[in-house]
Amino acid sequence: MDGRLLTTGEPHLEAGESAPLVRYFDIRWDSVLDGPGVRCVVHLQGCHLACPWCHSPHGQPHDSPPLVLPFEGPNPPFLGRSESPAALFRRLSPQLELLRRIGGLTLSGGEPLDQVEASEALLRLCRVRQHHTTIETSADSSWDTIERLAPWVDVWLVGLRVVPTTVREERVPEPSTVRRNIGGLVRSGANVVVRIPLIPGYTDNPTSLELARRILDDEGVTRVELLPFNSAIGVYYRAMARPEPHFAPWDELSSLERAHRILKTSARAVTYATVHPH
Ligand code: SF4
Numbered sequence: 001m002d003g004r005l006l007t008t009g010e011p012h013l014e015a016g017e018s019a020p021l022v023r024y025f026d027i028r029w030d031s032v033l034d035g036p037g038v039r040c041v042v043h044l045q046g047c048h049l050a051c052p053w054c055h056s057p058h059g060q061p062h063d064s065p066p067l068v069l070p071f072e073g074p075n076p077p078f079l080g081r082s083e084s085p086a087a088l089f090r091r092l093s094p095q096l097e098l099l100r101r102i103g104g105l106t107l108s109g110g111e112p113l114d115q116v117e118a119s120e121a122l123l124r125l126c127r128v129r130q131h132h133t134t135i136e137t138s139a140d141s142s143w144d145t146i147e148r149l150a151p152w153v154d155v156w157l158v159g160l161r162v163v164p165t166t167v168r169e170e171r172v173p174e175p176s177t178v179r180r181n182i183g184g185l186v187r188s189g190a191n192v193v194v195r196i197p198l199i200p201g202y203t204d205n206p207t208s209l210e211l212a213r214r215i216l217d218d219e220g221v222t223r224v225e226l227l228p229f230n231s232a233i234g235v236y237y238r239a240m241a242r243p244e245p246h247f248a249p250w251d252e253l254s255s256l257e258r259a260h261r262i263l264k265t266s267a268r269a270v271t272y273a274t275v276h277p278h
Pocket of ligand 1: 047048049050051053054055056059060109110111138
């Protein structure tokens with residue numbers, strides 16, 4: 001579809017027709033886990049990383065892969081949609097109006113920063129209509145990308161996953177890049193919440209948490225959310241006929257307590273989120 005041929009009669013929507021198509025694999029209409037209040041969440045397709053703990057392996061490829069085996073969960077994703085930012089905004093608008101005073105739009109992934117032009121167009125449309133906006137991101141990107149989106153984002157939910165070098169694989173977020181971007185956002189006055197998933201064997205150990213604490217201290221982060229590990233991670237892997245990742249047993253209570261003790265300071269709130277890493 002060539003969105004540029006569409007006319008809407010609204011100049012800001014017409015601007016959104018000419019941006020690159022938004023590729024996405026799911027929409028959650030009323031999430032309470034993805035930003036302040038109630039969120040309409042668009043899961044953008046594609047992520048340049050391949051974290052072993054990823055809950056959305058079907059969101060990693062540039063194009064949605066087919067689920068080759070039956071999906072076992074209650075909410076099967078629809079796969080492989082793309083449309084202009086303006087067309088998607090029109091689809092979302094009735095819900096965003098309902099959420100106007102209690103929430104807004106969240107761009108999640110995959111990785112929204114990997115579709116910077118389409119993300120920007122969608123966020124700008126929200127700004128024109130004064131809808132609250134949030135981005136969930138790994139922040140594993142250039143500063144130019146962050147800076148380009150920053151004017152249109154009300155809340156940044158940034159994942160921080162410091163993995164010991166002994167188990168670090170090539171395609172996990174680079175801590176120095178994420179750190180630079182978190183610091184830049186904080187210094188620019190952005191509303192930043194750092195989310196730390198507790199993943200056994202990767203981030204859920206004292207060394208990783210101490211390194212994370214140092215980053216949070218140095219970059220002046222005042223709000224942290226701990227994300228519990230979800231051991232039922234396999235559903236999309238099975239549906240894609242991909243090997244299912246396996247992790248060591250996880251003791252939720254002691255893990256959350258340890259992370260809280262290491263990361264909490266008098267200047268920093270550390271809370272628990274009942275959301276799992278995307
Ligand atoms: S967990 Fe997030 S950053 Fe990692 S591969 Fe999945 S979508 Fe990408």
